[in-house]
Amino acid sequence: MSQAAEATAYAVRMEEVTRSYGSVTALRGVSRAFPRGGFTAVMGPSGSGKSTFLHCASGLDRPTSGSVLIGGTDIGRLSEAKRTRLRRERIGFVFQSFNLIPSMDVEQNITLPLHLSGARADPRWLAEVVGRVGLTDRLRHRPSELSGGQQQRAAVARALITRPEVVFADEPTGALDPRSARDVLGLLREAADQTGQTVVLVTHDPMAAAWADSVLFLRDGEIVAELADPTPTTVMAHWEIL
């Protein structure tokens, strides 16, 4: 595939990615491409390499060997400053612990990634994103005045405000009640279906993984199984044989 076609078909491609920490090899030669608009869940037992996988795929960390291409750009060849810029402009992150800035209101938190890259918010897109996450009447509130579910919805809006190619979500529902978890997963599903974002979700929860198009199972730093069109039951059945 030509570089241009590659950049069009896949938002992220990992080729033989290995990440070692001293004598511990957390990822072993993982190859995987994430098609545009696809929603993939990554599961695996504790210590199987899920966080390392997400950090390498998103350019937060660099592989010890192998390569990661984001939109056709080999991020291993970028300087630290360019990698940071690429992450800021083309990738959205959602974490378990929300990571909102307490002193900023909801609107300031949501638009922060734009301000960091010196861009202005497009008022129509801001209104659309805020409407999607149901926080239109909460824009002047501080994070401490919101429920956990509302805070995570603000974090999803912050991840979407730059219209990123990829959204990486690391246990985004780990701290939420089931209803708020469904809301957040529904927003990620919508980002893939309606605006063509590529979503990569790391989770321990079979119910959460079932929102994805496919589930990758990691064990000892390798992809050992993949499940298409998952349901909570089929995810659990796979989980049990890991």
Ligand SMILES: Nc1ncnc2c1ncn2[C@@H]1O[C@H](COP(=O)(O)OP(=O)(O)OP(=O)(O)O)[C@@H](O)[C@H]1O
């Ligand atoms: N900074 C680090 N230094 C040394 N070892 C590390 C480091 N980060 C991860 N590891 C090791 O790499 C392996 C994979 O860790 P990782 O955090 O990716 O797993 P995980 O599947 O995300 O685990 P969990 O579900 O418990 O968060 C583990 O053996 C871990 O101890």
